[in-house]
Amino acid sequence: MPKIDVCGIPVGDGSPLVLIAGPCVIESEDEALALGRAVRDIAHRLGMPYIFKASFDKANRSSHRSFRGPGLEAGLAVLRRIKAELGVPVLSDVHCVSQVAAAKEVLDVIQIPAFLCRQTDLVCAAAATGVPVNVKKGQFLAPQDVANILAKVREAGGAAMITERGTTFGYHNLVVDMRALPIMRAMGCPVVFDATHSVQLPGAGGASSSGQSQYVPYLARAAAAAGIDALFLEVHFEPSRALSDGPNMLRVDALPGLLAAVLAIDAVVRKYQ
Numbered sequence: 001m002p003k004i005d006v007c008g009i010p011v012g013d014g015s016p017l018v019l020i021a022g023p024c025v026i027e028s029e030d031e032a033l034a035l036g037r038a039v040r041d042i043a044h045r046l047g048m049p050y051i052f053k054a055s056f057d058k059a060n061r062s063s064h065r066s067f068r069g070p071g072l073e074a075g076l077a078v079l080r081r082i083k084a085e086l087g088v089p090v091l092s093d094v095h096c097v098s099q100v101a102a103a104k105e106v107l108d109v110i111q112i113p114a115f116l117c118r119q120t121d122l123v124c125a126a127a128a129t130g131v132p133v134n135v136k137k138g139q140f141l142a143p144q145d146v147a148n149i150l151a152k153v154r155e156a157g158g159a160a161m162i163t164e165r166g167t168t169f170g171y172h173n174l175v176v177d178m179r180a181l182p183i184m185r186a187m188g189c190p191v192v193f194d195a196t197h198s199v200q201l202p203g204a205g206g207a208s209s210s211g212q213s214q215y216v217p218y219l220a221r222a223a224a225a226a227g228i229d230a231l232f233l234e235v236h237f238e239p240s241r242a243l244s245d246g247p248n249m250l251r252v253d254a255l256p257g258l259l260a261a262v263l264a265i266d267a268v269v270r271k272y273q
Helices: 029-045 072-086 097-104 120-128 143-155 180-185 213-226 252-272
Strands: 004-006 009-011 018-022 050-053 090-093 109-112 133-136 160-164 191-194 230-236
Touching: 018 029, 029 050, 029 072, 029 230, 029 252, 050 072, 050 230, 072 090, 072 097, 097 109, 097 120, 109 120, 120 133, 120 143, 133 143, 143 160, 143 180, 160 180, 180 191, 180 213, 191 213, 213 230, 213 252, 230 252
Parallel strands: 018 050, 018 230, 050 090, 090 109, 109 133, 133 160, 160 191, 191 230
Antiparallel strands: 004 009
């Protein structure tokens, strides 16, 4: 499997398990910086490579009244500061082709949201920047369908990671098929598991999504046992007051124990592969 280099952090091809974590959306500059610092320090203590993530705009909110974030210009400024002050790579998502040019000047990984993973122009524009791309696999896709996304990325001259984040299972529910992880890995790309969005209950809150964060550790440990290249987690100091995706986010103080367990499982899997 080819590995992807993110500012000197190798992802895939047997490289150490990478943590991609941060708040769902930038709520404020100071809080995003504090969250990034806290997660970075936890990851460093565990010897785990770390990439900070946060959205500058949540364009796919359930309600038009929901908080979306600071927007492109202000959000990228926050991410630039986090990158400089914390010394970590940064990841965020783009929602339209017009955002890509500005995003590539700051981001170390450009993310394609799950709902937009089949938007050819957006995927190709992101891939053409030469910045590594993280494509969230749509809730409506089978893992085999990812081959078409990877073909778009590669033909545009880019390299991609694919993130599993659950598949629609009836109304307001997602289910994770762990077979998807080895299926997608066999396509020759690093595979990321998003343990927090996988417990989301889309639209179950009426004007917002709900979630079952108590199941995040179970899915994260299961994914590590199946084999992944990076673990994606949305974290917050107080998920109950988060402005987006609070019900499926992980408290920062729960992170050390979960990561220690995931790393232990990952070590066993690598030993016997």
